[in-house]
Structure formats: C-alpha cells, structure tokens
Amino acid sequence: MFEIVKKSKKNRARLGKMSVSHGFFNTPVFMPPGTLATVKAIGPDDLKLLEAEIILVNAYHLHLRPGEKLIHDLGGVHKFMAWPSPILSDSGGFQVWSLAQAKRGNSNLVKVTDDGVKFKSPLDGSSIYITPEKSVEIQHTLGTDIVMCFDECLSDKASHAQAVRSLERTNQWALRCVKRHLELLKNPMYTKYQPKLFGIIQGGIYADLRREAVSYLSELPFDGLALGGETIGYNMPKTLELLDEIKDMIPEKLPLYTMGLGASPQDAIDVVKRGVDMFDCVNPARIARHGQLYNGRIVVNKTEIKIDSEFKGDCLRILNERFKKDSKPIDEDCDCYTCSNFSRAYLRHLYLNQETLYLRLATIHNLRYMIRLIHALREKI
RNA sequence: GGAAGCGUGGCGGAGCAGUCAAUCGCACCAGACUGUAAAUCUGGCGGCCUAAGGCCUACGUAGGUGCAAAUCCUGCCGCUUCCA
Numbered sequence: 388m389f390e391i392v393k394k395s396k397k398n399r400a401r402l403g404k405m406s407v408s409h410g411f412f413n414t415p416v417f418m419p420p421g422t423l424a425t426v427k428a429i430g431p432d433d434l435k436l437l438e439a440e441i442i443l444v445n446a447y448h449l450h451l452r453p454g455e456k457l458i459h460d461l462g463g464v465h466k467f468m469a470w471p472s473p474i475l476s477d478s479g480g481f482q483v484w485s486l487a488q489a490k491r492g493n494s495n496l497v498k499v500t501d502d503g504v505k506f507k508s509p510l511d512g513s514s515i516y517i518t519p520e521k522s523v524e525i526q527h528t529l530g531t532d533i534v535m536c537f538d539e540c541l542s543d544k545a546s547h548a549q550a551v552r553s554l555e556r557t558n559q560w561a562l563r564c565v566k567r568h569l570e571l572l573k574n575p576m577y578t579k580y581q582p583k584l585f586g587i588i589q590g591g592i593y594a595d596l597r598r599e600a601v602s603y604l605s606e607l608p609f610d611g612l613a614l615g616g617e618t619i620g621y622n623m624p625k626t627l628e629l630l631d632e633i634k635d636m637i638p639e640k641l642p643l644y645t646m647g648l649g650a651s652p653q654d655a656i657d658v659v660k661r662g663v664d665m666f667d668c669v670n671p672a673r674i675a676r677h678g679q680l681y682n683g684r685i686v687v688n689k690t691e692i693k694i695d696s697e698f699k700g701d702c703l704r705i706l707n708e709r710f711k712k713d714s715k716p717i718d719e720d721c722d723c724y725t726c727s728n729f730s731r732a733y734l735r736h737l738y739l740n741q742e743t744l745y746l747r748l749a750t751i752h753n754l755r756y757m758i759r760l761i762h763a764l765r766e767k768i
Numbered sequence: 769g770g771a772a773g774c775g776u777g778g779c780g781g782a783g784c785a786g787u788c789a790a791u792c793g794c795a796c797c798a799g800a801c802u803g804u805a806a807a808u809c810u811g812g813c814g815g816c817c818u819a820a821g822g823c824c825u826a827c828g829u830a831g832g833u834g835c836a837a838a839u840c841c842u843g844c845c846g847c848u849u850c851c852a
Contacts, residue, residue, distance in 0.1 A: 420803075427807085477803050480803075615803065617802095619802090619803085644803090645803090646803035647803040648803085667803060669801090670801070670804095671802095673806065676808085677800085677801065679801085708797070738807095743807075745807080746807055
C-alpha cells in the first residue's frame with residue numbers, strides 16, 4: 388500500500404511510503420535499473436551504501452536468459468541476485484519499441500498484433516511470443532514486488548490517429564494484465580509474492596489521449612500508475628506539459644511513476660515538483676560507464692532546489708585532458724565511496740586504460756548523486 | 769670484410785610514378801547516450817585561411833631523371849638478416 392506522509396505547500400511534491408512484499412521504500416524515489424538482475428558494474432553491497440531503496444529488473448531480458456522458471460526454482464529473483472529489498476519488474480513493453488527502432492543490426496526483430504508481440508531473440512534469432520498475460524506470468528514467476536503492465540511504448544513521432552490505435556491496444560492489454568494478475572494472486576504457486584500491479588498511461592504527445600488513458604486506467608484496480616512512451620523523459624518540456632495536463636485526474640492515493648525519466652539531475656527536480664513519486668533511468672549509470680560524471684552543488688534555497696555546476700549539462704567528461712592532473716574528487720560535495728577516495732586524475736587513468744574498477748567507481752558516483760539529490764528533494768517537501 | 773633487404777604521420781603498417789596530406793588498426797582528442805541488443809556508438813586527428821574550397825610544408829637525407837616522384841636512379845646516414 389501507498390501512504391502519503393507529507394505534502395508540499397508550494398507545489399505537488401509529496402513524501403510517501405510504499406509497502407510491498409519485500410519491505411517498503413520511501414518516495415520520491417530513484418530506482419536504478421538492473422535489467423539483467425544486476426545493476427551493471429556494481430553489487431548489492433554498493434547499492435546499499437548508495438541507499439538505493441528499490442531497483443528494476445526486466446521481464447523480457449530475464450525470460451530470454453536465464454528464464455523466469457530457473458530464477459523461480461532458485462528461490463526468486465531477490466535471492467537469485469542477493470538483493471533483499473524491493474524490486475520492480477518492467478514488462479518488456481519498452482523492448483518492443485527499442486528493438487523495433489533497430490539503431491543497430493537488422494530491423495525485423497519485432498512484430499506486434501493485438502494479441503501480443505513476436506520477438507526474434509537478438510541473442511540467437513529464435514522466436515519468442517509475449518502476450519500481456521505472458522508478461523504478467525513472467526513477472527509473477529520472477530517474484531518481483533511491483534509488476535508492470537505489458538504496454539505498447541509509443542514513438543514520439545506517432546500521428547494522432549496512430550496514437551489513438553496504439554492507446555486502444557495498450558488499454559486492452561492493461562485489462563488483460565489485470566485479469567491475469569488477479570488470477571495469479573490466488574494461484575498457490577505464486578501466493579507468497581503478492582506483487583503490486585501498475586498500469587501504464589500511454590497516448591504519446593497528445594494531451595487528450597493521455598487524459599483518456601488516465602480515465603480508463605483509473606477504473607481498474609491498479610496499485611500505481613506510470614507514464615510511459617518515448618516522450619516521457621526524452622522530451623522533457625513535453626513531459627512536464629503532459630504532467631500538468633493530467634495532474635488533476637491522477638488518483639491521489641496511487642503512486643505516480645514516470646518510466647525512463649531521470650537522464651539528468653535537473654529532470655528529477657522538475658518532475659518531483661509535479662507530483663511524481665517514482666522514476667528510473669539507465670542514463671546515470673550508462674553515461675558513468677561512458678565517461679560522464681555528475682558534478683554540481685545541490686543548492687537548496689527558500690524557493691527551490693537547483694544544481695550549480697561549472698560543467699555543461701552538470702556533468703564532466705572524465706576523458707577530457709583538463710583532468711589529467713586534477714587531484715580533486717569528481718564532486719567536492721559528494722559523499723560517495725568514489726569521491727571520498729579517488730581523484731579525477733585517477734579515474735581518468737582508469738578510464739583510459741579500460742580498467743574495470745572505473746566502471747564500478749563511476750557508477751557508484753552517478754547513482755549516489757541522483758540519490759543524494761532525491762534526499763535533498765525529500766527534505767524540501 | 770662480403771651479400772641481401774628495409775627506412776612512410778605519436779606507434780604499427782598499406783601505398784610503389786599522376787585520382788596521395790597519404791587506406792587501415794592502435795593511441796590521442798572531442799561529442800552522443802533517457803522503462804539498457806550499450807565497458808557502446810559517432811566524429812576529428814600536418815599547418816594556415818570563416819566555409820565550399822584554396823595555399824604551404826611533408827613519406828631517413830642530399831642530389832638526379834620525368835610535364836609529374838612517397839613511388840624510378842645515384843651518393844650518404846641509419847637499421848635488420850645471412851655468410852666469413
């Protein structure tokens with residue numbers, strides 16, 4: 388269940404507490420994605436030190452390898468990855484879109500019908516068929532705490548007519564997910580997990596469709612709602628606009644989750660103000676691995692929280708020659724393991740030499756930065 | 769002492785008369801990344817001019833042949849291998 392602890396007087400931000408099978412997490416919360424049952428480059432011990440409260444895994448990826456049944460037989464995903472705290476699983480809906488984008492390799496990896504989605508495994512080319520029911524089953528079998536509906540992630544470029552059709556499909560799928568979810572909650576094979584189910588609001592860039600989605604999903608017995616689609620987090624001005632459009636329609640008692648949002652610290656600030664309780668993004672960890680590290684003082688004044696950094700985009704590129712002899716930590720205010728012990732010059736050295744320690748230290752920093760920011764935001768509410 | 773071969777941009781290594789400021793790899797420099805097909809991908813990488821484009825200096829070194837040379841010839845310097 389979701390409990391609102393405190394509401395901001397100045398904006399829609401709120402402090403909350405969400406209880407699930409494996410304990411609880413406070414909101415607002417940043418959830419590091421750990422797609423393949425691991426947050427890349429770091430371990431559960433690191434995650435605890437970062438004060439991560441909940442992480443993500445992905446139903447599609449774990450279905451492909453090693454298979455949800457194997458994980459179930461080994462005691463569930465928490466035990467499998469030695470993370471005892473809450474886990475949210477994504478449904479694989481995003482992968483339909485992501486694989487169809489085919490930024491690399493061949494493009495015929497996905498075929499969508501109203502019934503479900505046929506994937507070609509990028510691993511070995513074999514066919515996989517996922518329906519909304521199947522996705523929910525996979526997630527229940529994994530034993531995660533929050534199950535996401537299988538949705539159709541809509542492109543930012545979709546026309547209104549395309550978006551209408553896609554939304555219809557997503558909404559139908561949501562209904563099918565609910566049905567199967569309710570069945571599985573009573574199924575003796577799964578009863579020990581009792582996960583929550585979140586619905587996903589689609590509708591692309593169109594406010595009328597987003598509103599329609601909210602109104603449809605609000606009638607279903609969800610434990611939370613999420614905003615999905617390419618737009619969310621990717622096109623921040625539009626995301627904020629859409630949030631404002633639907634704010635009065637979202638049932639207050641449900642946590643609100645913006646999927647894939649949090650590419651930069653500033654995005655987190657913008658969205659929490661508008662009442663978002665949960666968000667996740669691969670970006671902080673990915674750009675860390677790719678050499679970009681968050682930097683900037685988190686300035687809390689009377690009216691707002693902002694980031695004050697000398698670097699473009701509030702992050703520095705550790706590869707840049709200017710850091711060759713730099714003895715300072717990545718961020719002088721940061722309390723993470725990396726900043727407490729290592730210089731920019733050392734991290735640059737590790738990066739240049741492709742030393743694996745770099746990946747861990749960089750990931751620790753960027754994730755901790757996001758979480759420190761969230762803590763500052765919570766204080767402010 | 770004799771014989772053969774080789775010297776190309778930070779490194780390795782193509783090119784063997786014109787389309788060569790010189791393929792490619794590494795290194796280096798810069799950029800991108802958003803419910804992770806991502807320890808990935810893209811671009812730049814002799815100098816000067818704002819750019820299309822142009823100019824200059826460059827393939828060990830000094831000369832030579834040719835309309836034209838990194839590419840052919842000669843001397844020198846250096847390196848490698850084989851024989852004594």
